[in-house]
Amino acid sequence: MNRQTSNKPSPIMKNIVWEGIGFMKSWTTDGVKKMPVWSRWVQVVKKKKLKITLSVLILFFAFFLSKAVLFEAAVPFFLPIWAIVARRYPRYLPFVWIGGLSGSLTLGIGQTVLHVLQVGGYQAVSQVVKNKKLIPFQVAMVILLVQVGWQWVSYGGEIPLSVSLLVLYESILSAIMTVFLFQLFVPMHALTTAKWTFERIGAAVMVSALMLTGMGGLLFGLISIPLVLVHVMLFGAVSVGGVFVGTAVATIMGTILSLSQLSFSGMIAVYALSGLCAGLFQNKGRLWMAIGSIGAALFFTVYDTSLPLDKVYFASLALAMMIFFIMPSSWISYAQNQLFPKPSSVLFKRQQWLTDKVNTQLYDFQQFVEFITQLVNDRFPTQKEIASTTQTPDYSVCGSCFRKDKCWGAENQGMYPIVDEWKEMRGQTKSGVRYRLNDRIQEKCVRSSGLIDALEEEYANNKLAGHYAHGKKMLAYQLRDMSNHVSELMADLQLNEANHESEEEKISKRLDDAKIAHFQIDMLSEEPGARKIVCCLPVKQAEWETNQMVGERLIIPILHELYDEPFEISRTTEIQDPFAHIQITFQSAVRFTYDYGVFTRSFQNTVYSGDAHSVIPLHSGLVAFVLSDGMGQDMEAYHESRKVIRLLRECLQHQMNPETAMHTLHYVMSLKHHSDLYATVDLALLDLQQGKLWSFKAGSMSTYLLRGKDCVKIDSQSVPIGFLPTMSVDAEERIVKDGDILVMLSDGMFSPEYSLEEQENELIRLMRKYESTPTGSLADLLAAEFSRKYPAAEDDRTLIVVKVKHSVPEWSLFSPSYRNISRERMIK
Template identity: 25%
Template structure:
């Protein structure tokens, strides 16, 4: 039983221990939140700062800190002004009664004057320092005059002017730093000026500790060194040395004997920041080393052993400082890894919120699309109901007053109902003409046959108009559903693109930089955005290249060899002067390239052709070729075919799938007009990465692929654009190879010479006999052959587009690099 109990007790003890470990950070966080509430929101921090600034002085007897701090707090945290005023008076009490009187009087005068004239100023912040300057100068002048009881010397006036000037500058500084320490919610981003302002405020506060000591160790020395190594550990060498210089200058102004502290603090901040990789031990070693060196060779009056004890006390304070507080401080200092990580997390949060919103919009559009597409089922059971309404209108005018009503609609209901339905369908199919068969049936069954027939003809026109309107509404709903679905898919893809984080490529950037430098190419900066296969995106800053094409001829071939794929210059902005920089963007070249040639002619040699064509480069590495033939010839046909291609081009470039795009264009064309104006469409979309082609032919002529001596026919059957609102698109997929020639044409070319009976065989033979593979030459030769076969007369609009698919070979070949490193993981 003992072992069994132990087996149960031991896990329970471990669970309690883990629970206790989890509660420690939670309790510490609660304690931290309580301290923040007490010091920041309750104003205890401002009270302590006010006490220390009330007894702070510089140059023996100048006290420029009290009134600027009081004025800044009055403007930033007016509710905490009484606490600060009491703290300033309490601090001044530790020095002399005269200081208490001066601070009290200057505070009261400031409140009276500032509150009297505040309404005259639009911006209180801008005028506040000048109020402090004036009140300090006049108040100190009056106070010193009353103290001495005689006229003041030039020295005293200059000293008072210096104190007033410092008070004005300190007001500017305190206005920036107080909101950062007095509010619970602070800004995420601090400017360098704001960081310096906080340092000046903290150093000024520490001057209030001058004269304090514990076991003969100076409190101001311990706190100043602690402040320096704290910022050096959080922000690095630059921040540490800056804090050391600023703190040392303020301490030296307060006490000339502390002049050597500038060297000690600045050197400590520099060494501590350089050794911050060694954590707190490295920073502590930096402070001890700086203290030892300055103590041995400096001019300070403090014994070396005492100075080392003071530095040791500062190190002890650093060791007792929670790491979370140091990490939190580092987040506010620009240039630190913690700051960059915090900004990255903020950007990630913004990106996730954006992605969530885009996905929500995508789901909304998808739901709307489903809602519109489900309406089709609701129209099917309404057919009988519509006929019943139609029949009730007919019988109301004919059968209601007939003496045989009961015999027809009670005794022979089904027979009468079926006959009426058959007659209605017969009239509908025969263009309102009743066939003899149903005419005899109606006369045999009804004694008012002519009256029923006329009533049905009258009601049928309304019935047909109603049905046509409902059909248009139905097709409009379907168009909206398809468009909404397409938009939903595009927004979904966009959300995925946003969600992809930019990877950190510092190592790869250094490797590329070193390789290019070793090769003798001077590079200023390399920035990698993507190293994905087929989607490389690199930006470089290079010195003035004098327009010699260095990027295209040297750097792109080198990058091609380094990355193992063809890299080309996507964009280049060259400097206009010799000392400037060129900015170049490099990207992956597509595996295949398309070269096109076009031949075009209007009927009878006219200017305006009913055919339109377009070659479209889509953003997703695709190339589209389209030919549209409007019905007939002339301006109206040209407008129709051109409008078809314009709509198709815009929809395709938005990222919507090709089939949805074609259906959308067809629905728009069919719904916007009642005229019988239709157009054909021949569309080929080529994937430039894999050379896969998708063809969609809407009542267009066949296309041909020339592969050596072999000619492959590509065809599909669909009705013209706009003739039906609903049709299925047949997609033909073909795998192309390098060297293949795609020939697309309108019916004016395909029908060939007049004497040809089999147009397909004639066209294949002509294409096979071509000795050239140049797209433009093939287009011109076929056009010339067709026109000659028609005795030089152009019977119809003619358009032919020839495209050759080739491997994408860069102009400049790659340059092999020895010791090549793999950059793509």
Template identity: 25%
Template sequence: MQKTEGNYASPATEAIFNRTRLEFSRYITQFGLKTEKVLFHWGALLLIVGFLLGRALILMKIMPFALPFFAAVYVMKREKSALAGLAVLAGAFSLSIQNGLLLICAFFLFLVVYRLSGMISLEPAKKLPFLVFFTMLLTKIGMFYVLTQQITLYDFTFVTIEAGLSFILTMIFLQSIPLISQRQRKQSLKTEEVICLIILLASVMTGTIGWSIYGLSVEHILSRYLVLVFAFVAGATMGSTVGVVTGLILSFANIGSLYEMSLLAFSGLLGGLLKEGKKIGTSIGLLVGTLLIGLYGQNNQLLSMNLYESLVSVTLFLFTPKLITKNISKLIPGTTEHTLEQQQYVRKIRDVTANRVEQFSNVFQALSKSFSQNGFYEDDRDEHKEMDYFLSNVTERTCQFCFKKDQCWAQQFDTTYHYMKEVMHEIDQDTLQYNTRLTRELDKHCIKSKKVIDVIEQELTNFRVNQKLKHQIQESRRIVAEQLLGVSQVMNNFAKEIKRERENLHVQEEQILDALRNFGMEINQIELYSLEPGNVDIEMWVPYCHGRGECEKIIAPMLTDILGESIVVKHEDCATYPQGYCHVSFGSTKAYVVDTGIAHAAKGGGFVSGDSYSTIELNAGKYAIAISDGMGNGERAHYESSETLQLLKQILQTGIEEKIAIKSVNSILSLRTNDEIFSTLDLAMIDLQDANVKFLKIGSTPSFIKRANQVIKVQASNLPMGIIEDFDVDVVSEQMKAGDLLIMMSDGVFEGPKHVENYEMWMKRKVSELETTDPQEIADLIMEEVIRTRSGIIEDDMTIVVAKVQHNTPKWSSIPAYGQRKKAL
């Protein structure tokens, strides 16, 4: 074996070390599982707690802990109630026989009262505190009457106080018993559950009063250890709370320990403040608290004993495994471990949801493929089958009992089949009477030619109906397939968004928070969800500014300078009262904005136009402009065009791609009616980040882009919607610039000028001669110019939409935040 160089171990040594570590980890895990089994499954923890609560007293006379503990275990863990009862009785008998006999009577009376309470229709947990109260009251009154043969007002008050404490402790134990009797716990505890658990632990410690080791009080050691643990895992607030609660309960049990409450509370506060120094810092907090509190009113001997007790608690705390403190911190709200545990839980839920959405997406995609295959790939084969079925029906009615059947269909099959197929085609085209050659040859070939022609005419009607139904079914399948595919794509994108984890932006949050606070802005809380360029998402909680607009005028401009891109207020929920906080959402502005102008007129100056238009700002950062022209004029044409745009708008807002959306609308329109009612569609999708425009023109007129003195024509060749059931959408893309004008119009405007041979050249010339850049003025001027050429007569529905693309200039300029630029983020 070669010698190791420097600090590097040899592979064999490293393998032995790793194997030893794994074996040790496995041993620790097995030991932990066995310990949990003994404590929770076998009930050893309930046994220990019950014994100590049976010994717990207040003012050396009142014992309010035993019966509430037994009652809570009896209701929530019936199978372990006998074990808990024996443990409590053992603790009571360890104090005195009188206490043990009193508890036996109390347990027996409680079981009787609980059985009788079955007549009350309430949940056991709700009626249990009242049952314990009356049980303790009757038991104590009976004891005083047996011992003294009389009950004074003092005795009755004493008994009532003890029963009242039992009532309160029952409600507390109902919250805390599940925490010490179940192996599987919840992800986190509520604040009241944490307090109930602390009260239970402090009550258990009162059972150790009178115990000492080498003169050191066991309850003092355990109480200070408890404060150390909670101050270390949860900070100063929880540490001081545990100290106050524990010290108060111990002082009730022994009035001589009243100073202990001050010591525990102050030590919990110091230990929590020094928790950044790890266990050593928290331990120093306890020692400093012990010295400071011990200097008041105590002699040197008591001070030294207190210091020794604190040192023992610190020793136990330092040897407490990290795994225990980590598991405790996961249960307490507000700790870092609890936050990480919750984030892990949320991430797990998110992943499960994303996987389910992906599964649904795959199902929809598979269904779409299934519909497509069934609808499109068997057309040719089905057509031959249908022709054969058609000719079989004709043959059955004409040739079945003909004496020349064998000659025609056995010896001359191809000739007969060809004649019948050709006759069918001629009848379908209504040209058979002009084709004398075919009728002459059919007469020579068939002795029942007249009857064959009549039967083919009759069967052809049914054949046409069947063909139409078949095409409608195929088109329905195609619509379903396209819609399923679109839904699959939307759900797939949604799954990807769900999987996108929130970035760890704690450092950036602190930097932005410091920059705003250094400027003098008071920020209560800030949450950064995304700093991706063009997709910034920030939420803040800021004090109410009495309507001065500080978020829009100050905070957003500062964020603009810090992040290096324009930030604006997306949404703001103002506080309902002056001292409250406003919830504000900030986000990136779009690089471009669109200003539109619209002019339209109905035929003859009427009120109902067959043209419809719409401008839609989609969530994907796109701006859609659409014009639809229904065939003809009047209400029917208006209904067709408006319905087209309404369907398109709803489909586009779901996130489905533009081409699929248009083909879906076309299929719906083609199947919806048998009337020859068609509509055109002129759609422009403007990307507000880069000003790229996609034109989808379905039977519409050309559009024009005016850039300075240049006019660009945009045109595509597609039939109007509803004419054919299946078509390919031609997409034309153009790159617009700031200041460009997009002019879209219906055919009433484009073909409206009278005595014009070339409409395109005339429109280009009019657009190039425009001096204004205001969209509304341009729309009005072009509309007016077209109407003038007709001497004021409007012979068709007319619609024109003008859009101006320009840079998005923020309302407020950025405010410098020095030292916090984006490169520092």
């Protein structure tokens, strides 16, 4: 009892819920009431425009085709429209049923029963035979069998030969009409995008002519609707395609209309001559085209008085001429562009000329870049030149001194050790060191001030020469990268010139070759490693998973072959408006995922330290780990390391080569006038798509890559950024696999009181011991366990641990909510 009452909501909660519902209801109704009725209808029509248009067209076609009569007895066109709608637009079958039966009732109850029997027979056959190519044959066979059975019953088992021929003609015409309707009514997904080819236009003309035969009774006074529509179509065909298209359309129209009334077969020549005469005056304007059509009708009025060229015909022709005169020119231009697109040879030649010109300019620029690069590389100082600059020069202040022989006579004696020590220690930032060196020179030299000035000048010149040499080296790297970019740009231009197709067209062509039905491709992102492509596929007749399987098994391999990178399905959506279709979104797949943890601590327990780190996701498939250690532990060291991180991030985000970025960074950092600060840089680029690791080091500690029982050590022999006028970057590439652990650290982690090899072995042992520990706490655990055995040095400490794993989708399994109940049932 208590359990039941406890599940009921309290009266207070009921009141709150009902008040909230009442408020929402009143708010929505007030909002709807404020909107005018016509505005609401306009919004509904805009939203459902395609559905409403298609519904009206299908209703219109079904009504007039179901009552179209050929040879004054055959009515073969209701089942073809039913078959095509059932195949391609099954949701619109009620409109076919309403329109078709309404048209059949105008011919009598017997014809209506015949159409119902044909639909039932077709539905039974289509459940067994589902091949699209056999639909015309199925329609013909169903009509033939139903008509034979109906006529056999009607004539008591003895069907006349003329009736048998009409039944045969009806089945053949129904099959031909089915083919025409398949050409005209394209699949739902291509209804708004399919081009009007000559085959489709011919099918539209045939179907329209057959529909006109069902409009024979539409007469308003002296105006015949079928005759008006025939002449409007004739004038439109002549305006769009000229004399040949106009004559062909007029002949087809006359032939179809004459088949409905065999007594007026001479009208074929009337319509053909009307199209010919109107086409002869196409270039003269619409008035002369109308005059030509009237002239043909007047000629046959005099030539053959038996033809139905009466007041109704000429009144209908006059109304068609008036409609033709007010017809917008944009409609005719649109039809002309669909049938006869304007040749783009001039545009193609201009594009080719522009491409050749840009290629020539880019090629000249590339040659210039290569020349400058080679010129700069040839001007790098050789080892002999560097050795000559390190020798002690002949100072002018000592040339006239009486103690020259005593100071500079014997090598490694006199002033040599003092000057060498001065040059070695001059780069120290502490002023006390420089004062001490100057005092030693003053004790030995009688012209100390002049010698110190000469040494300062030599130090400045050497430093400037070093900056100049590294600047040339940095320029060479930047020119090399620029040359590579220009080469890629030229290759893209040449590829575009050869193909003249966009990425969407390229993908669509490959899908067409693979016989994969689609109607739209959108490339949302073209960045390598972060591509995003949306494919719109028609809804299959099978289950929904069929489209997912097509995307996974067929489309993804095509995209992988095109762009040489893995893809995955990020989203699949079924959309109903404006028509039902499937949108599958493909994006660059990431084969690996990473998880990282960071331990960092300042030696002085402050919020700032000389160590700085950053994790920079360049895109979904590439991430950069940066660790920088500035000289010292004060605020200046903190700003120095943060500056290195910030500049390196900007260089990488601008897609600069990592090696070039580090040389550029050194050049910027070495241009200091008031300080001699420097910083180490440890850059690790992790490619999550290809499973590669690139390590770039400048004076940093070793990086450790643990894989099971093996451990790869990535060392560095270069100097920190800004330490010397010139520098080099240590670069190394490694392959990463599932379960690898990457460790990056600063020099403060190791104690100077113990051997480096011993501490490295202990760190590797701890990494193997705790490799199953969650990454978030692994860095803290390693630092704590390591500092227990080896006390921390008087320096800032930073430890970065990165775990690499395969990107595997998480599958959810069903589990019973009440395990005890399930266990009891299993035991029973």
